Each structure stands twice: as structure tokens, then as C-alpha cells.
Amino acid sequence: MEFLRPASLAGALAAKAANPGAVPLAGGTDVMVELNFDHRRPEALLDLGRVPELHEHGTDGGRIRIGAAVPYSRIITELGTKLPGLAMAARTVGSPQIRNRGSVGGNLGAASPAGDSHPALLAADAEVEIASVRGTRIVAAKDFYVGVKKNVLAPDELITAVLLAPASGPQQFSKIGTRNAMVIAVAAFGLALxxxxxxVGTGVGSAAPTPRRAFDAEEFLAAELDWDAPKxxxxxxxxxxxxLVAAAASPIDDVRGSAAYRRHALGVMARRTLTWAWTEYCGGSAKCA
Incomplete structure (x- = not known):
């Protein structure tokens, strides 16, 4: 197995173009597990640890631009007030060690339906910045996932950043698993007002072949809420x-939970996150919820 270690984004894109089968390696929280269990044996690894552009965050036209390799721990501490939904989701990811290594870019690259960041990204209308030697393109998060652990990346492309507008209203995230910590979600839900x-923005995780939004639920709730005089x-x-959130899912039965349980859990999480978010929107008054 060849090990490629570029020191710049241009070098990384050139290496990926020359070696389309190379698997990107940033935090390694997914890739190294697959290698250790011999579930994957790529022809090459493309180490992105020395590419500074991927480890930075800043602003871009009023939006927050998060480099693909910025770890969850920094999103929590440095961007938590601006992106509360994503920070909530990041706090549920693995252990502190995993949060210090894992990143949203890695979560997107793996495209697992159970990825914790996906519901928050969908609810917040995030966009994914994708680059290659041919240029850069932007893809909405809702269009990024195309199948189980599949995304729109071409063989010569890398995820370089995620773009989100700072939260303009309350955001929430909820996740159900078989234990309280370090667990793969049985179902997850993100909400943004x-x-x-x-x-209203929503994101459904671990309950369909891909992360997805609940569009009918969004339209229904937006019409029902009294935005100008909250009640x-x-x-x-x-x-x-x-x-409506539960109806948007297409869950399966597996060792972590049944399809019926996932639908039920999504309905409960949708009601709870709505209550929390609307209470915050009303200024913290429980009477408003």
C-alpha cells in the first residue's frame, strides 16, 4: 500500500488526480478501523494531516467555512455559539479522543446514514465544498448523499470544506442509541428554526439509506408557527x-433496532426538539411550549 503525504491542498489534489483510488486519511476514525479489521485494502492512502487549509475555519460571504479536517472538539469550543445544532451533534460523537480526531469532512466522506453530523448539516442548509485539479464546486448537503455510504464525489475529488450560515434561530439535535455514550445512533434528528x-429545517439520520430532510414536516410546521407573536x-x-417526520424515514430492522422503533423514536425526538427550540424562540418561557 502506497502512502501519500502532500503538504499543501494543491499537492493533495494533484495526488488524488494521479491516484484516484487513494483513500483520504484525516482523523482516521473510520478508515483505520476498516483497515485494522481488513474490511478495506486500498491501493494507497492519502494523508491530509499536513494540509493546513483543511484544518482552518473562517468566514466566506457571511457564511462560516469549516475546513474538512477541523475536528469536532474545535467545532464545539470555537463555533458552538454560532452553530449550536452542529455543536450539539458533535458532542455526541464517540469519546473525547474521537472528537479530537474526527471531523465533519470525514463524516461526509464516509456518508454513513448513521453519521452524527448529517442531521444538523441538513437542518442548517449546509453546503459541501468539493475540489479537484479541475476546479471547485459547491453541493447542497441534501444532494450530497446518493446511497448507503455513497456520495457525489468523483474519483479525483476531495471534500475541502463545509459552508453554513450562522444560526439565525434556535437549533436542536437529538439522538437515540443503545447506551448513553460512544454509540452509533439508532435514529437521530436535527431541527433548525x-x-x-x-x-423550518430538519435532518433525519440513521433511518433511511441516506440522511435526508423531512420536507412535508418542514412545510407543515412553518405554516403553523406564529413567528411574529409566538404562542x-x-x-x-x-x-x-x-x-410527518416519521413518515419521511425509510428505516430497516437491524441489530440496533427495528424499523417500527426507529419511526416511533423519530416522532418523539421531533416533538421534543420542537418543544425545546420553540421555548428558546419564545425567550425561555415554558408557557410558550
Whole structure:
């Protein structure tokens, strides 16, 4: 197995173009597990640890640009107030050691339906920056996933960054697993309120072949909320929102949970995250929820 170690983004893109079968290696929290268990034996590894552009975050036209290799721990500590939904999701990722190594770029590259960052990225209307020697393109997160552990990347492309607008309203994330910590999600849900546009964003994880949004649930809730004069949400609205979120899923039965349980869990998480987010939107008054 060849080991490639470029020191710049240009070098990394050139190496990927010359070796399309090379597997990118950043934190290694997914790739090294697959190698250790002999589930994958690529022709080459492309180590991105020395590419500084991938380890930085900043602003880009009013949006926050997060380099693909920025670890979860830095997203929590440095961007948590601006991107609360993503920070909440990041806090549920593995152990502190994993959060110090793993990144959103790696999560996107793996494209696992159970990836913890996906629901938060979808709810926040994130975009993925993809580059190759041929140029750079931007893909909406909702269009990035194309199958189980499959994405839109061409063989010569690398994920270079994720782009998100700073939160303009409350954001929430919820995850259910078989234990309290260091667990792969049985189901996960992300919610973001976008008051300026009177719009709702959602993200469903670990309950379909790909992470996905619950578009019908978003449209229903956006029309039901009183954005200008917040008031309590009727229980019937919460239940309908939960039902629509569950209906957007296409779960399976596996060792971690049944399809029926996943749908039920999504409905519960949708109602709970809505209650938390709307309470925050109302200024913290429990009467508003």
C-alpha cells in the first residue's frame, strides 16, 4: 500500500488526480478501523494531516467555512455559539479522543446514514465544498448523499470544506442509541428554526439509506408557527409534525433496532426538539411550549 503525504491542498489534489483510488486519511476514525479489521485494502492512502487549509475555519460571504479536517472538539469550543445544532451533534460523537480526531469532512466522506453530523448539516442548509485539479464546486448537503455510504464525489475529488450560515434561530439535535455514550445512533434528528425566512429545517439520520430532510414536516410546521407573536404550540401540531417526520424515514430492522422503533423514536425526538427550540424562540418561557 502506497502512502501519500502532500503538504499543501494543491499537492493533495494533484495526488488524488494521479491516484484516484487513494483513500483520504484525516482523523482516521473510520478508515483505520476498516483497515485494522481488513474490511478495506486500498491501493494507497492519502494523508491530509499536513494540509493546513483543511484544518482552518473562517468566514466566506457571511457564511462560516469549516475546513474538512477541523475536528469536532474545535467545532464545539470555537463555533458552538454560532452553530449550536452542529455543536450539539458533535458532542455526541464517540469519546473525547474521537472528537479530537474526527471531523465533519470525514463524516461526509464516509456518508454513513448513521453519521452524527448529517442531521444538523441538513437542518442548517449546509453546503459541501468539493475540489479537484479541475476546479471547485459547491453541493447542497441534501444532494450530497446518493446511497448507503455513497456520495457525489468523483474519483479525483476531495471534500475541502463545509459552508453554513450562522444560526439565525434556535437549533436542536437529538439522538437515540443503545447506551448513553460512544454509540452509533439508532435514529437521530436535527431541527433548525429560520425566523427571518419563517422557515423550518430538519435532518433525519440513521433511518433511511441516506440522511435526508423531512420536507412535508418542514412545510407543515412553518405554516403553523406564529413567528411574529409566538404562542404555545398545540399538542395536535406537535403530534402531526412528529408523524410527518416519521413518515419521511425509510428505516430497516437491524441489530440496533427495528424499523417500527426507529419511526416511533423519530416522532418523539421531533416533538421534543420542537418543544425545546420553540421555548428558546419564545425567550425561555415554558408557557410558550
Amino acid at each position: 429560520h425566523p427571518a425566512e419563517k422557515r 404555545p404550540i398545540a399538542d395536535s401540531v406537535k403530534r402531526r409534525f412528529g408523524d
